[in-house]
Amino acid sequence: MLEIRDLSASIDGKPILNGIDLVVPTGEVHAIMGPNGSGKSTLSYILAGREGYAVTGGEVRLDGVDLLTLAPEERAAAGLFLAFQYPVELPGVGNANFLRTALNATRRARGESDLDAVQFLKLARAALRDLAMADDMLKRNVNVGFSGGEKKRNEVLQMAILKPKFAILDETDSGLDIDALKIVAGGVNALRGPGFSALVITHYQRLLDHIVPDRVHVLAGGRILRSGGPELARALEESGYAALGLEAVSEDTAAMAAP
Amino acid sequence: MSAFVEPRDPIQAATEGGYKWGFETAIEMEIAPKGLSEDTIRLISAKKEEPEWLLAWRLKAFAAWRETSEPDWAKVKHPPIDYQALHYYAAPKRKPGPKSLAEVDPELLATYEKLGIPLRERAILAGVEGAGEAETRPDVAIDAVFDSVSVATTFRETLAKAGVIFCPISEAVREHPDLVRKYLGSVVPQGDNFFAALNSAVFTDGSFVFVPKGVRCPMELSTYFRINARNTGQFERTLIIAEAGASVSYLEGCTAPQRDENQLHAAVVELIALDDARIKYSTVQNWYPGDAEGRGGIYNFVTKRGACRGARSKISWTQVETGSAITWKYPSCILQGEGSVGEFYSVAVTNHHQQADTGTKMIHLGANTKSTIIAKGISAGRSNNTYRGLVRMMPRAHGARNFTQCDSLLIGDRCGAHTVPYIESRNPSARVEHEATTSKIADDQLFYCRARGLSQEDAVNLIVNGFCKDVLKELPMEFAVEAQKLLAVSLEGSVG
Numbered sequence: 001m002l003e004i005r006d007l008s009a010s011i012d013g014k015p016i017l018n019g020i021d022l023v024v025p026t027g028e029v030h031a032i033m034g035p036n037g038s039g040k041s042t043l044s045y046i047l048a049g050r051e052g053y054a055v056t057g058g059e060v061r062l063d064g065v066d067l068l069t070l071a072p073e074e075r076a077a078a079g080l081f082l083a084f085q086y087p088v089e090l091p092g093v094g095n096a097n098f099l100r101t102a103l104n105a106t107r108r109a110r111g112e113s114d115l116d117a118v119q120f121l122k123l124a125r126a127a128l129r130d131l132a133m134a135d136d137m138l139k140r141n142v143n144v145g146f147s148g149g150e151k152k153r154n155e156v157l158q159m160a161i162l163k164p165k166f167a168i169l170d171e172t173d174s175g176l177d178i179d180a181l182k183i184v185a186g187g188v189n190a191l192r193g194p195g196f197s198a199l200v201i202t203h204y205q206r207l208l209d210h211i212v213p214d215r216v217h218v219l220a221g222g223r224i225l226r227s228g229g230p231e232l233a234r235a236l237e238e239s240g241y242a243a244l245g246l247e248a249v250s251e252d253t254a255a256m257a258a259p
Numbered sequence: 260m261s262a263f264v265e266p267r268d269p270i271q272a273a274t275e276g277g278y279k280w281g282f283e284t285a286i287e288m289e290i291a292p293k294g295l296s297e298d299t300i301r302l303i304s305a306k307k308e309e310p311e312w313l314l315a316w317r318l319k320a321f322a323a324w325r326e327t328s329e330p331d332w333a334k335v336k337h338p339p340i341d342y343q344a345l346h347y348y349a350a351p352k353r354k355p356g357p358k359s360l361a362e363v364d365p366e367l368l369a370t371y372e373k374l375g376i377p378l379r380e381r382a383i384l385a386g387v388e389g390a391g392e393a394e395t396r397p398d399v400a401i402d403a404v405f406d407s408v409s410v411a412t413t414f415r416e417t418l419a420k421a422g423v424i425f426c427p428i429s430e431a432v433r434e435h436p437d438l439v440r441k442y443l444g445s446v447v448p449q450g451d452n453f454f455a456a457l458n459s460a461v462f463t464d465g466s467f468v469f470v471p472k473g474v475r476c477p478m479e480l481s482t483y484f485r486i487n488a489r490n491t492g493q494f495e496r497t498l499i500i501a502e503a504g505a506s507v508s509y510l511e512g513c514t515a516p517q518r519d520e521n522q523l524h525a526a527v528v529e530l531i532a533l534d535d536a537r538i539k540y541s542t543v544q545n546w547y548p549g550d551a552e553g554r555g556g557i558y559n560f561v562t563k564r565g566a567c568r569g570a571r572s573k574i575s576w577t578q579v580e581t582g583s584a585i586t587w588k589y590p591s592c593i594l595q596g597e598g599s600v601g602e603f604y605s606v607a608v609t610n611h612h613q614q615a616d617t618g619t620k621m622i623h624l625g626a627n628t629k630s631t632i633i634a635k636g637i638s639a640g641r642s643n644n645t646y647r648g649l650v651r652m653m654p655r656a657h658g659a660r661n662f663t664q665c666d667s668l669l670i671g672d673r674c675g676a677h678t679v680p681y682i683e684s685r686n687p688s689a690r691v692e693h694e695a696t697t698s699k700i701a702d703d704q705l706f707y708c709r710a711r712g713l714s715q716e717d718a719v720n721l722i723v724n725g726f727c728k729d730v731l732k733e734l735p736m737e738f739a740v741e742a743q744k745l746l747a748v749s750l751e752g753s754v755g
Binding site: 048049050051052072073075076077081082084087088089090091092093098101102105106108111141158162256 | 262477506701702704706707708709711712713714715721722724725726727728729
């Protein structure tokens with residue numbers, strides 16, 4: 001279970017999150033929607049432990065563990081996974097090597113033994129098949145020369161292999177065509193179950209047609225302004241944030257939210 | 260409320276890392292008095308029971324050395340070196356040049372065991388080769404040089420059967436004087452530069468390799484250099500000759516004890532490749548780099564040059580430079596034979612207060628000669644890392660080609676990376692390409708790796724190894740693994 005209590009944060013003294021309260025019980029998938037600059041990406045980075053943000057109040061617990069005191073790698077070890085909105089290129093680093101290093105780091109944190117190259121390859125190939133990805137994806141350098149869609153699929157591949165307890169998908173649907181969207185959604189749905197929960201950040205209802213959320217939250221001005229069932233997302237899609245009495249935030253604030 | 264990730268003090272973190280080869284061997288040494296003079300040279304020559312011609316050769320070098328001065332063009336700084344305060348000869352007290360491993364001082368064998376250099380030859384019985392062999396490490400013939408003398412050369416009999424000569428150069432002077440006399444100084448003449456002249460005057464040992472016509476050397480050859488004695492310069496001389504159609508792969512490794520004072524290492528390496536010959540020379544340089552505050556460490560002033568004398572010959576230098584307080588080193592190729600090929604693959608890592616000014620020279624004399632330069636510089640801490648490279652196309656180098664790629668990676672914001680390419684073309688048909696990049700390990704790359712569960716240090720290693728991949732893949736397999744580990748150790752704690 002992920003519990004966010006009264007979380008406030010700022011960048012360079014400018015408040016971005018203004019007291020977020022959000023609970024995602026184990027086994028549930030929640031969606032966060034909201035206008036540009038509402039703090040969605042900031043929230044995901046803060047959960048994952050990116051430097052450059054000052055937490056000014058509140059707490060975050062994953063299954064009771066205080067996440068905010070942990071380094072990013074310790075959060076990963078605790079079972080947290082962030083699918084990046086903009087996956088990062090690592091020139092010269094083979095995707096297979098990266099994945100195996102990450103998997104073994106995670107396994108060690110759980111007290112499990114390392115997988116050797118053969119065991120890993122078997123696991124990775126199965127995951128690739130499920131995501132309709134070619135085997136040569138493993139040979140390429142991490143995200144280097146990948147198309148937008150390939151990068152997003154690579155994030156989901158990592159998630160499928162690392163099997164986190166809690167995943168944050170930060171606009172994983174942006175830049176995906178409809179086929180890729182279905183594959184990505186399939187990857188998330190395959191993990192759904194009693195030991196997995198997720199926070200899906202998106203602008204669009206169409207992803208939520210494929211990953212049907214248990215709850216939908218609307219984030220604006222650094223706060224959760226409204227929560228509801230899947231029908232809330234559909235209402236937003238039809239009438240926009242303004243109809244819900246939510247103002248889109250100015251471009252300045254939007255730029256600030258992405259450091 | 261606190262920030263999410265406690266920033267680590269990079270300096271503090273850096274000092275946590277350590278040089279793992281810094282121990283000293285307690286062994287009785289025979290050491291020449293400090294200072295350099297004709298008498299010192301006569302003493303060295305006498306100790307080595309050298310012929311008259313070599314003494315004359317050394318004295319000529321000494322005269323040349325006195326005429327020249329230390330080069331000042333490199334981007335390195337150090338207090339003046341007092342050449343009269345050094346010992347120029349130090350040898351473990353034993354008769355130099357033991358005939359077999361059984362004669363080698365057990366203390367020396369223990370030293371090399373501790374360094375992970377196996378000097379014991381594995382007994383492979385005829386007919387049962389490989390039977391019950393648990394170890395998969397291929398055999399490598401090793402020449403071990405301890406301070407001024409070679410203490411052991413392994414697998415000599417196996418090599419002799421193939422016609423390959425692999426022995427200490429002092430022994431080659433006695434056993435194969437014609438070869439030594441013909442080739443010594445033919446690539447790096449005595450008066451070539453200040454440090455080469457110094458080496459020529461006082462060199463004490465090093466390796467000699469001769470691969471006769473048409474012979475492919477049956478195993479990797481390796482020399483392991485160890486400086487142990489205090490206030491002692493190490494001046495080794497390596498000479499490798501591959502006759503027509505011959506090929507050889509040679510590896511060089513080196514370490515030194517951890518001391519507060521600086522030590523001088525001025526080696527000369529000469530390679531000669533005749534028609535269709537191939538020489539691959541790989542170095543993993545791990546001399547003591549000094550401590551995190553810049554105290555101590557080796558001054559590594561080395562002249563390495565290969566001559567592709569024959570048509571279609573090829574010389575390939577691969578170096579991973581992680582050690583030394585100062586590195587001044589430009590392994591070069593003289594591409595004389597038509598269609599000959601020179602390659603230079605380099606990774607130079609500097610951390611703390613290390614300074615490296617390293618690169619290559621590719622001198623294209625012959626037609627259709629080709630050279631490739633891939634240089635990767637990684638700077639961390641307060642270090643300075645300079646790539647300096649010369650590509651010269653001479654008038655007869657019709658259709659010659661060079662491709663150069665220099666990439667610099669910065670870790671932190673107090674280090675420097677510099678690229679100084681010199682390109683001279685005197686032949687309009689020659690083509691020279693130069694590409695250079697400088698980048699920093701981006702915060703988002705580190706965060707991406709850490710978000711996947713990698714520690715900060717593992718993340719840096721992964722990114723650095725990725726950056727160096729084009730060079731590391733040129734190293735012989737087992738050396739590549741060693742080099743990767745070395746990169747990790749060298750950069751320990753470099754990111755705060």
